[in-house]
């Protein structure tokens with residue numbers, strides 16, 4: 001099946017689905033799909049954040065005498081943005097800082 005054939009059959013399928021969504025059998029399958037999709041989203045929320053980009057930040061205390069180090073992390077898989085302070089989250093800070 002070529003890409004355009006696939007897209008055509010997908011469009012046909014969507015049209016048909018729109019027409020038949022109230023058919024009891026179709027409605028039953030759609031309900032199950034929705035449940036599976038919700039469950040899939042729940043599982044995907046458990047992302048291990050292994051594919052990420054990080055940026056180290058620091059305030060060396062020259063202006064306010066409060067020295068601090070942190071790392072900003074963005075997971076490239078799920079998009080979650082996190083900040084870990086070297087004093088508050090030393091373990092995570094070491095894990096992600098470069």
Ligand SMILES: [Zn+2]
Nearest residue numbers: 047049075078
């Ligand atoms: Zn993630």
